Amino acid sequence: MSDAVLNILNISKSFGALKASDDVTLDVRAGEIHALIGPNGAGKSTLIAQIAGKLKPDTGKIDLLGMDVTRMSIAERANLGLGRTFQISELAMAYTVLENVMLGALGKRGGAFRFFKPVMKDAELRERAESAIERVGLSQHMNKVTSELSHGQRRQLEVAVALTLEPKIFLMDEPMAGMGAEGSKMLTSFLDELRGQAPILLVEHDMDAVFALADRISVLVYGKVIATGSVDYIRNHDEVRRAYLGEEAA
Amino acid sequence: MISERFFNYIVALLILGTALVAWVMDEPFLITLTTKAVILALAGVGLNLALGQGGLISLGHAAFFGLGGYAMGVLASHAQTFTPLMEAPFLIVGTNSMPVIWLVAIVASSLCAFVIGLLSLRTSGVYFIMVTLAFGQMLYYFSISWPAYGGEDGLSIYVRNSFPGLNTLDPIQFFGICFAILMLVIYGVSRLTHSPFGLALNGARQNAQRVHTVGLNPFKLQLAAFTISGAITGLAGALFADLNRFVSPTMFSWQTSGEIMIFIILGGVARLYGPVVGAALFILLEHWLGGLSDFWHVYLGIILLCVVLFARGGLIGALAKKERAHV
Ligand SMILES: Nc1ncnc2c1ncn2[C@@H]1O[C@H](COP(=O)(O)OP(=O)(O)O)[C@@H](O)[C@H]1O
Ligand SMILES: [Mg+2]
Numbered sequence: 001m002s003d004a005v006l007n008i009l010n011i012s013k014s015f016g017a018l019k020a021s022d023d024v025t026l027d028v029r030a031g032e033i034h035a036l037i038g039p040n041g042a043g044k045s046t047l048i049a050q051i052a053g054k055l056k057p058d059t060g061k062i063d064l065l066g067m068d069v070t071r072m073s074i075a076e077r078a079n080l081g082l083g084r085t086f087q088i089s090e091l092a093m094a095y096t097v098l099e100n101v102m103l104g105a106l107g108k109r110g111g112a113f114r115f116f117k118p119v120m121k122d123a124e125l126r127e128r129a130e131s132a133i134e135r136v137g138l139s140q141h142m143n144k145v146t147s148e149l150s151h152g153q154r155r156q157l158e159v160a161v162a163l164t165l166e167p168k169i170f171l172m173d174e175p176m177a178g179m180g181a182e183g184s185k186m187l188t189s190f191l192d193e194l195r196g197q198a199p200i201l202l203v204e205h206d207m208d209a210v211f212a213l214a215d216r217i218s219v220l221v222y223g224k225v226i227a228t229g230s231v232d233y234i235r236n237h238d239e240v241r242r243a244y245l246g247e248e249a250a
Numbered sequence: 251m252i253s254e255r256f257f258n259y260i261v262a263l264l265i266l267g268t269a270l271v272a273w274v275m276d277e278p279f280l281i282t283l284t285t286k287a288v289i290l291a292l293a294g295v296g297l298n299l300a301l302g303q304g305g306l307i308s309l310g311h312a313a314f315f316g317l318g319g320y321a322m323g324v325l326a327s328h329a330q331t332f333t334p335l336m337e338a339p340f341l342i343v344g345t346n347s348m349p350v351i352w353l354v355a356i357v358a359s360s361l362c363a364f365v366i367g368l369l370s371l372r373t374s375g376v377y378f379i380m381v382t383l384a385f386g387q388m389l390y391y392f393s394i395s396w397p398a399y400g401g402e403d404g405l406s407i408y409v410r411n412s413f414p415g416l417n418t419l420d421p422i423q424f425f426g427i428c429f430a431i432l433m434l435v436i437y438g439v440s441r442l443t444h445s446p447f448g449l450a451l452n453g454a455r456q457n458a459q460r461v462h463t464v465g466l467n468p469f470k471l472q473l474a475a476f477t478i479s480g481a482i483t484g485l486a487g488a489l490f491a492d493l494n495r496f497v498s499p500t501m502f503s504w505q506t507s508g509e510i511m512i513f514i515i516l517g518g519v520a521r522l523y524g525p526v527v528g529a530a531l532f533i534l535l536e537h538w539l540g541g542l543s544d545f546w547h548v549y550l551g552i553i554l555l556c557v558v559l560f561a562r563g564g565l566i567g568a569l570a571k572k573e574r575a576h577v
Contacts, residue, residue: 052463054459073462073467074459074462074463075462075465075466075467076465078462078463078464078465079465084463086459090457090459090463091460092452092453092456092457092460093457094456095452095453095456099449099453100453100460102449103449103450103453103460103461103464103466104464106446106449106450106464106466107461107464107465107466108464108465111446112446112447112449112450112466112471113446113447113470113474114445114446114447115441115442115445115447115448116441116442116445117445117446118441118444118445119444119445119446119448119449120444120449122446161460161463161464164464165464165465
């Protein structure tokens with residue numbers, strides 16, 4: 001526990017009668033990919049939203065880098081070192097790929113209250129942005145407007161923006177969704193390397209990717225974590241197989 | 251299609267040309283009409299920053315236009331009657347120096363915009379429109395019920411305020427002042443659009459969550475934009491009052507807010523010259539159609555409807571190729 005970058009302690013969150021998070025405790029350690037799996041509606045995105053600050057938990061505590069961030073805003077958490085990608089793309093759709101990523105670079109460096117110098121000519125920001133775009137493989141689409149990108153490319157773009165933040169931890173909500181087999185494979189090997197830069201809390205439905213990548217897996221069902229452990233442990237966990245994996249792991 | 255930049259140059263030259271031709275032909279009324287278009291355009295440039303780039307649909311910009319107007323009216327009326335505004339705790343006297351009046355107009359309207367923004371930016375959508383409208387109406391009724399400065403009747407200023415080295419009563423010289431200010435402000439807004447602030451502000455309009463996620467605060471960005479926007483519209487108010495040598499609560503009315511918004515919609519939302527084209531068109535229509543029929547607003551309404559339905563980018567959108575800058 002000592003090297004945990006993110007500590008989620010007894011988080012609960014209800015929407016009316018629905019318990020979307022039910023006493024969730026989970027940690028993400030340096031250097032690891034911690035996969036969060038579970039059926040649709042289990043509360044994975046809700047948990048990510050609470051970690052990122054979009055939703056406030058009803059009870060419980062979230063520690064980021066040893067700091068209690070439970071009451072902090074989205075922007076404050078981002079500035080502390082939280083990089084997030086969304087299940088449903090949250091991008092400036094009329095911006096080009098480059099402009100979206102420049103926004104990330106600007107957020108990281110600060111200085112958004114400068115009113116006079118052309119931002120696209122800022123060499124420092126340009127360099128950060130372009131190298132992030134190159135890393136996710138979007139270089140040839142740099143000047144394309146985001147609304148013209150495929151869903152898979154938007155996913156890659158979200159990752160590129162998160163990269164510019166140089167976060168201490170990544171939260172990724174189904175980054176492979178909408179990607180073809182080829183794209184998933186590329187992203188899988190990219191995330192494999194990325195964990196060396198910062199640990200990843202990865203929500204993903206693509207079980208091949210999860211089993212290939214995860215150091216640990218937590219399984220969420222009806223808002224509750226029913227098991228946390230290594231790939232082998234989870235593959236052979238009876239309750240998990242019953243509740244979620246079904247024939248898939250059989 | 252021609253580029254938007256080229257189109258903008260043509261618009262600026264047409265306005266300057268109109269005033270100069272009117273001057274050569276000794277048509278002071280036409281110069282004054284052109285000046286009016288320039289000043290209203292400036293008010294629109296202010297609103298366009300909040301509306302077009304910030305996505306903040308303010309129906310209360312008359313508050314700033316009126317404040318600028320009354321900054322001029324109050325200062326000049328005290329100078330006219332040689333009575334101080336106040337004597338205690340310290341002495342404040344009136345003035346008829348334009349630069350001083352502009353400064354006061356800018357400070358007053360930006361302070362007011364900051365406060366209104368602080369309170370109304372907590373809401374969004376229709377509520378934001380309603381809250382800004384309500385603040386505008388508050389100032390409107392306040393101006394009506396303030397007898398010291400004319401109340402409902404407004405305030406007349408008999409001599410146009412002065413600008414060092416110029417004869418401001420000469421229509422072409424006053425036009426020159428207003429035109430120069432418009433060009434300067436447009437230059438500033440264009441720089442702002444391409445600046446880090448512009449990138450973040452236009453990003454927040456498209457997707458506030460995205461901006462938040464990279465660690466920036468959309469509320470602060472929008473508040474800053476709203477404040478600058480109010481300051482520009484306030485400056486326009488001071489010039490408008492000087493043009494007419496008269497201020498009245500009409501400047502604070504919601505119809506004024508609506509008209510400023512109409513300039514933007516006519517010309518093109520978020521387009522640098524959108525309000526300029528819109529205000530010029532508005533003045534032309536008012537002059538021509540207003541001469542033909544008392545119900546010219548009906549025709550304006552039809553034109554507006556056509557723009558909204560068939561030319562979403564306004565007149566500029568229909569005539570010029572879109573410039574891609576954070577929009
Ligand atoms: N804002 C909300 N209001 C009410 N119910 C919500 C809200 N967000 C999510 N839910 C519900 O909470 C449950 C968990 O949703 P979600 O976290 O999106 O699941 P997952 O990402 O695991 O598919 C679902 O039943 C969903 O309908
Ligand atoms: Mg989800």
